[in-house]
Amino acid sequence: MSNFSVLGTDPAVSAQKSAEESQGYVLSPEDQAWLDDVYAKLTVKMKAEAERIGTMIPYTTRDGKYHDLDVPGGLYYWTNGFWPGMLWQMYHATGDETYRTAAEGVEERMKETLTGFEGLDHDIGFIFLPMSVANWRETGNADARRRGLHAANLLAGRFNPAGNYIRAWNNAPWTGDEVSGWMIIDCIMNIPLLYWAAKECNDPRFRHIAVAHAKTAQKYVVRSDGSCNHILIFDSQTGEFITNPGGQGYGQGSSWSRGQSWAVYGFTLSYLHTGDENFLATAKQCAHYCISNLAVSGWVPLVDYRAPAEPVKYDSTAGMITAAGLLELARHVGEYEKPLYTKAALNILRACEKKFCNWDPEQDSIVNGGTYFYHDPDGTNTEVPIIYGDYYFIEAILKLKDKELFIW
Numbered sequence: 001m002s003n004f005s006v007l008g009t010d011p012a013v014s015a016q017k018s019a020e021e022s023q024g025y026v027l028s029p030e031d032q033a034w035l036d037d038v039y040a041k042l043t044v045k046m047k048a049e050a051e052r053i054g055t056m057i058p059y060t061t062r063d064g065k066y067h068d069l070d071v072p073g074g075l076y077y078w079t080n081g082f083w084p085g086m087l088w089q090m091y092h093a094t095g096d097e098t099y100r101t102a103a104e105g106v107e108e109r110m111k112e113t114l115t116g117f118e119g120l121d122h123d124i125g126f127i128f129l130p131m132s133v134a135n136w137r138e139t140g141n142a143d144a145r146r147r148g149l150h151a152a153n154l155l156a157g158r159f160n161p162a163g164n165y166i167r168a169w170n171n172a173p174w175t176g177d178e179v180s181g182w183m184i185i186d187c188i189m190n191i192p193l194l195y196w197a198a199k200e201c202n203d204p205r206f207r208h209i210a211v212a213h214a215k216t217a218q219k220y221v222v223r224s225d226g227s228c229n230h231i232l233i234f235d236s237q238t239g240e241f242i243t244n245p246g247g248q249g250y251g252q253g254s255s256w257s258r259g260q261s262w263a264v265y266g267f268t269l270s271y272l273h274t275g276d277e278n279f280l281a282t283a284k285q286c287a288h289y290c291i292s293n294l295a296v297s298g299w300v301p302l303v304d305y306r307a308p309a310e311p312v313k314y315d316s317t318a319g320m321i322t323a324a325g326l327l328e329l330a331r332h333v334g335e336y337e338k339p340l341y342t343k344a345a346l347n348i349l350r351a352c353e354k355k356f357c358n359w360d361p362e363q364d365s366i367v368n369g370g371t372y373f374y375h376d377p378d379g380t381n382t383e384v385p386i387i388y389g390d391y392y393f394i395e396a397i398l399k400l401k402d403k404e405l406f407i408w
Helices: 011-020 029-053 082-094 097-114 124-139 142-156 185-189 192-201 204-220 257-274 277-294 316-330 338-356 387-400
Strands: 182-184 231-234 241-243
Touching: 029 082, 029 097, 029 338, 029 387, 082 097, 082 124, 082 387, 097 124, 097 142, 124 142, 124 185, 124 192, 142 192, 142 204, 182 185, 182 204, 185 204, 185 257, 192 204, 192 257, 204 257, 204 277, 257 277, 257 316, 277 316, 277 338, 316 338, 316 387, 338 387
Parallel strands: none
Antiparallel strands: 182 231, 231 241
16 A cells, blocks of 8 residues: 555645655666766756856856846746755755755745736746745745745636636737636646645645646546646636647647646645545546657657657656656655556656756756747747756756655
């Protein structure tokens, strides 16, 4: 029996148990040696970056260097929480005040987004979970807690009760048109902000919204073989399902790998916070689909698992998220299932580290090879460093080292 069977009977303490209990990953001597070597290089690289970057808010590199807020949405861009998340993870693992000081400085810059909230959307969880909620979990900072709860209320306010989903975006990313009936798989990783708020405030409304959204995603996002749609469009007045366009993958009916990774991790987290075995089954279904595809691509993820063979396009960020999700999934299954997910995660991490990682402490970013979307007209978002690839790589390594700060 899994050591985590208690999660099904007491979801209110499940996140805390995930953070506090030893995870018991069983590694071969070869994998352990690799892990220890990577962790040593990670501490050198991140210390150099933290001292150099400080309170900048990075996204990708140009000429090996990060540039502050080099993103289209400025302070409101959805990736802005990942750098402080990296800092909080390293502070938790090492106790080095350099990381805490920089993380708190980023949050001080970001707090104005809550008053000028019109630029925020469904991805607010990606911003405030690894920033403010992480701060609160690690330091007990009451202002950080208030910011996290403010963000949770904004996310809950996007819920459409007619269709039981949290609205994605404010305007369609490709056309700029206002959209109100869209939901996307990415949001499954944002709703842990609501699970946290429900517990923090002893208010089940937040949990009800998160569960309703997750069940809608189960029904319309996940296909019978474990592959996933990216975007679902509903009639915002009636809640009726309309269509599922291709989104950031190759096309309609394809399998965008980063969306698959959000599903693996996100449904695992919905199980963690609720104890609902249906969410665990969905997480496994999506995980098995990813594992089977990664096994035939050398454990390095393609941008889309159902795209033409040429051109070959990789997305290391999908690998990092999938690996972190598989390691979380391994915490919640029986002892004879655990090795499948643990070893698959290690295969991904080791393959991507060998192919994509840059350990030069004088250059910014760790994991190269990230691709934002399949159809990239000028190539500027294809196989480049992207900050969330680094975040999930660090989280996965720290999970394996039993040094992770539980954020989600």
